[in-house]
Amino acid sequence: MNTAGIAFSVLQGLAYVLLAPLLxxxxxxxxxxxxxxxxxxxxxxxRNVYKxxxxxxxxxHTASPLFRITPYVVFVATLLAAAIVPLLATNLxxxxxxxxxxxxxxxxxxxxxxxxxGMDVGxxxxxxxxxxxMMVSSFxxxxxxxAVFTLAWSxxxxxxxxxxxxxxxxxxxxPSMLFALASLVLxxxxxxxxxxxxxxxxxxxxxxxxxxxxxxxxxxxxALLEWAAQIRLMLYxxxxxxxxxxxxxxxxxxxxxxxxxxxxxxxxxxxxxxxxALSETVAAKMRFFKTPIFLSLxxxxxxxxxxxxxxxxxxx
Amino acid sequence: MSAKQDLGTQLHQVGIxxxxxxxxxxxxxxxxxxxxxxxxxxxxxxxxxRWAGSxxxxxxxxxxxxxxxxxxxxxxxxxxxxxxxxxxFTSHTPHYPAADRLERHARDLFGVIYSDHxxxxxWTRHQAWPQDWHPLHPAAExxxxxxxxxxxxxxxxxxxxxxxxxxPVGPVHAGIIEPGHFRFHAAGETVLRLEERLGYTxxxxxxxxxxxxxxxxxxxxxxxxxxxxxxxxxxxxxAMERAVGATVPPRALALRGLLAERxxxxxxxxxxxxxxxxxxxxFAQVQTSRLRERWQxxxxxxxxxxxxxxxxxxxxxxxxLNTTQITTLRADHATxxxxxxxxxxxxxxxxxxxxxxxxxxxxxxxDAGALGCTGYVGKASGQALDLRHDAPYAPYHELLINVPVxxxxxxxxxxxxxxxxVHMSLDLMxxxxxxxxxxxxxxxxxxxxxxxxxxxxxxxxRGETLAFVRFDASGCIARYFPRDASWFxxxxxxxxxxxxxxxxxxxxxxxxxxxxxGVDL
Numbered sequence: 001m002n003t004a005g006i007a008f009s010v011l012q013g014l015a016y017v018l019l020a021p022l023l024x025x026x027x028x029x030x031x032x033x034x035x036x037x038x039x040x041x042x043x044x045x046x047r048n049v050y051k052x053x054x055x056x057x058x059x060x061h062t063a064s065p066l067f068r069i070t071p072y073v074v075f076v077a078t079l080l081a082a083a084i085v086p087l088l089a090t091n092l093x094x095x096x097x098x099x100x101x102x103x104x105x106x107x108x109x110x111x112x113x114x115x116x117x118g119m120d121v122g123x124x125x126x127x128x129x130x131x132x133x134m135m136v137s138s139f140x141x142x143x144x145x146x147a148v149f150t151l152a153w154s155x156x157x158x159x160x161x162x163x164x165x166x167x168x169x170x171x172x173x174x175p176s177m178l179f180a181l182a183s184l185v186l187x188x189x190x191x192x193x194x195x196x197x198x199x200x201x202x203x204x205x206x207x208x209x210x211x212x213x214x215x216x217x218x219x220x221x222x223a224l225l226e227w228a229a230q231i232r233l234m235l236y237x238x239x240x241x242x243x244x245x246x247x248x249x250x251x252x253x254x255x256x257x258x259x260x261x262x263x264x265x266x267x268x269x270x271x272x273x274x275x276x277a278l279s280e281t282v283a284a285k286m287r288f289f290k291t292p293i294f295l296s297l298x299x300x301x302x303x304x305x306x307x308x309x310x311x312x313x314x315x316x
Numbered sequence: 317m318s319a320k321q322d323l324g325t326q327l328h329q330v331g332i333x334x335x336x337x338x339x340x341x342x343x344x345x346x347x348x349x350x351x352x353x354x355x356x357x358x359x360x361x362x363x364x365x366r367w368a369g370s371x372x373x374x375x376x377x378x379x380x381x382x383x384x385x386x387x388x389x390x391x392x393x394x395x396x397x398x399x400x401x402x403x404x405f406t407s408h409t410p411h412y413p414a415a416d417r418l419e420r421h422a423r424d425l426f427g428v429i430y431s432d433h434x435x436x437x438x439w440t441r442h443q444a445w446p447q448d449w450h451p452l453h454p455a456a457e458x459x460x461x462x463x464x465x466x467x468x469x470x471x472x473x474x475x476x477x478x479x480x481x482x483x484p485v486g487p488v489h490a491g492i493i494e495p496g497h498f499r500f501h502a503a504g505e506t507v508l509r510l511e512e513r514l515g516y517t518x519x520x521x522x523x524x525x526x527x528x529x530x531x532x533x534x535x536x537x538x539x540x541x542x543x544x545x546x547x548x549x550x551x552x553x554x555a556m557e558r559a560v561g562a563t564v565p566p567r568a569l570a571l572r573g574l575l576a577e578r579x580x581x582x583x584x585x586x587x588x589x590x591x592x593x594x595x596x597x598x599f600a601q602v603q604t605s606r607l608r609e610r611w612q613x614x615x616x617x618x619x620x621x622x623x624x625x626x627x628x629x630x631x632x633x634x635x636x637l638n639t640t641q642i643t644t645l646r647a648d649h650a651t652x653x654x655x656x657x658x659x660x661x662x663x664x665x666x667x668x669x670x671x672x673x674x675x676x677x678x679x680x681x682x683d684a685g686a687l688g689c690t691g692y693v694g695k696a697s698g699q700a701l702d703l704r705h706d707a708p709y710a711p712y713h714e715l716l717i718n719v720p721v722x723x724x725x726x727x728x729x730x731x732x733x734x735x736x737x738v739h740m741s742l743d744l745m746x747x748x749x750x751x752x753x754x755x756x757x758x759x760x761x762x763x764x765x766x767x768x769x770x771x772x773x774x775x776x777x778r779g780e781t782l783a784f785v786r787f788d789a790s791g792c793i794a795r796y797f798p799r800d801a802s803w804f805x806x807x808x809x810x811x812x813x814x815x816x817x818x819x820x821x822x823x824x825x826x827x828x829x830x831x832x833x834g835v836d837l
Contacts, residue, residue, distance in 0.1 A: 031598075034599075035598060035599050035602040035603075036602060036603070036606075037602055124481070124482070124483040124484060124485075125483075128483070128818070195596045196596070196668065199596040201598070202596070203489075203490045203491030203492075204490065204491065204594060204822040205485065205489065205490045206483075206485065206818055206819055206821050206822055207594075207819045207822055215490075281598075281599050282599075282668075283596075283597075283668045284592070284595045284596050284597035284666070284668040284669050284671070284672055285595055285596025285597075285672070286668065286671060286672070287671065287672060287817070287819075287820070288505060288817055288819045289505070289817065290671070
């Protein structure tokens with residue numbers, strides 16, 4: 001826990017920032033292939049962010065300063081949250097300072113600002129997107145925390161590195177883990193605005209959730225918001241990959257272990273991304289009012305996970 | 317007793333005098349007085365006549381108003397006149413809600429005065445020209461147009477209440493679609509009211525048609541609405557041919573049928589995919605876009621245009637088919653049939669699609685009937701109306717047409733009707749190619765008698781489409797009015813969205829797919 005540790009923490013943060021667009025590009029590429037299309041290259045989301053950074057940034061005249069600071073708040077909060085989720089190694093200083101409740105809190109902060117900014121310019125779409133986003137998150141967050149508590153109870157820690165270490169040392173297929181995994185996958189789909197909850201590629205302003213809130217943004221503001229959304233997708237991917245399938249993650253901060261950790265997480269994210277693309281190809285977006293049912297299922301699964309831990313596992 | 321005598325008798329019983337009129341070729345018509353215009357609609361409504369359109373015309377110093385009524389396969393034209401200086405009529409709108417916008421269109425463009433029209437707001441006129449200037453009225457001075465002012469302060473009908481808010485959408489949309497403004501009133505996510513504001517693509521089609529020769533008119537008609545190029549061109553052509561009493565060679569008629577069915581197949585396939593895409597099922601759109609693209613490339617290769625524009629010419633068609641081309645087309649039909657079979661199976665019974673499309677955007681049979689919806693919108697809501705079956709024109713009079721009717725009236729039913737129509741069109745095209753008569757593909761149009769009028773009626777892919785044509789003394793077009801099926805689709809959309817959630821509007825809109833250009837003219 002020293003300069004090397006701090007250097008590796010920074011490296012991990014950078015990995016999130018740089019790899020997140022590639023993950024989204026990969027999902028898009030697999031989706032295109034599954035639809036018999038050639039599709040854009042995996043670099044396309046990165047190119048879009050780069051392009052937007054070079055474009056003029058226009059702001060509506062009705063916008064308050066809140067509208068201008070939101071992209072930065074959202075980007076920084078999402079990046080901080082990502083830094084807490086172990087990507088390459090477990091015992092890094094960035095993971096030690098905060099636990100998963102803080103991750104949920106930081107993501108909640110980003111969402112709060114995004115919703116405020118959506119309402120700030122006073123267009124009907126921004127307000128509609130904000131109201132929908134808040135509805136989705138009010139169902140998703142309890143499910144997320146319930147799934148987290150199930151894990152924390154087993155590991156006796158809410159610290160993510162602690163949970164992963166526990167998983168590595170005591171790798172058993174526990175029913176509570178399966179329920180928590182299923183719950184977390186549903187929450188991740190909703191929180192990252194993917195089909196069947198939201199459609200990230202839609203051009204129909206009336207059906208949007210996330211896109212409706214950022215409809216008035218342009219230039220570097222839009223680039224930061226899109227980048228933050230990509231990081232959030234990768235954050236959830238890393239969370240699922242490293243908590244439930246922790247094998248390969250570096251437990252010592254050495255270069256070799258880190259390289260192994262990198263290879264492992266890339267492989268895991270490729271598989272998760274392909275799975276997401278497949279599920280988005282075979283399913284249509286659901287009716288907006290079915291979202292609570294979808295997320296109630298996530299909550300119920302997490303609750304069953306918690307109960308099965310109490311009943312089946314904690315006795316021994 | 318014919319339908320005309322029947323309605324005539326009924327009108328006499330309520331004290332409305334009628335005279336027979338034979339000014340429009342081959343069409344039974346009744347003349348009534350301008351004051352009786354509205355009351356006659358009340359009688360027709362009581363007799364269950366379907367209202368199929370209305371338009372104005374000026375001739376010999378008089379304002380003429382026409383309205384087409386239909387019952388079964390029979391059509392009857394009502395007409396009335398008033399002096400140009402004060403063209404005052406009673407309105408059909410109180411009896412036929414679908415008349416609302418067509419009458420407001422005639423009011424904006426011709427200055428027709430409807431004394432009891434319930435809606436005094438402008439429709440086609442945005443703020444580009446003053447309220448008291450009517451571009452198609454003979455007394456209107458020619459204006460040189462500067463920069464057109466943006467339309468603003470249109471008095472939308474507002475709802476008030478706790479938690480009720482307005483959502484203005486368009487005319488510029490986030491996707492690449494035609495411009496139109498939609499004003500929603502919603503409480504939470506539920507739509508309480510939708511009001512449309514169209515007219516953003518007004519091009520002055522009716523004025524552009526004046527003075528053209530027949531070929532020039534068809535060139536224009538094919539461009540009334542790009543997705544209905546064959547439909548409008550055929551309707552205009554049929555109107556002219558009826559007006560002058562021309563006979564079109566059987567081979568040309570069969571080829572026109574083939575072209576119309578090709579247009580129908582292309583649009584239905586494209587729309588089915590687009591409907592699925594609007595609920596986030598992109599796979600469907602990718603597949604149908606591919607099929608549609610191949611279909612349109614074949615159009616270009618054989619008929620010279622991807623959307624089949626200018627393939628219908630006065631007295632016939634522009635392109636003949638040789639035996640190789642016939643073989644190619646029939647092979648295409650077989651390929652398409654094979655390709656859509658598994659796709660339609662998926663669309664028909666994919667649980668997550670079903671979840672979105674079933675019960676969404678329900679149009680009741682009563683509403684569809686009251687608005688006179690034809691085509692897939694009507695057929696999905698229990699209206700078994702299809703010109704090709706009810707009043708078959710060549711070449712359909714020799715073909716077997718099974719009208720696919722559904723009673724559910726939701727988005728899923730409209731998709732099913734379209735799938736059935738794709739299958740039927742493929743069968744019809746095969747039959748047309750198998751039995752293609754030999755002979756010429758066009759015959760010269762005889763010189764039109766002065767003031768000859770004709771009405772063309774074609775079952776386009778959107779439904780019944782009509783075209784009214786009047787020639788002047790020199791054989792050029794004096795009046796052209798195309799009535800697209802969309803005039804009745806747009807009001808249906810306002811009704812079927814009621815009670816749905818805002819997020820389902822795009823899929824509802826796509827499932828009826830009214831043409832903006834077709835009604836903005």
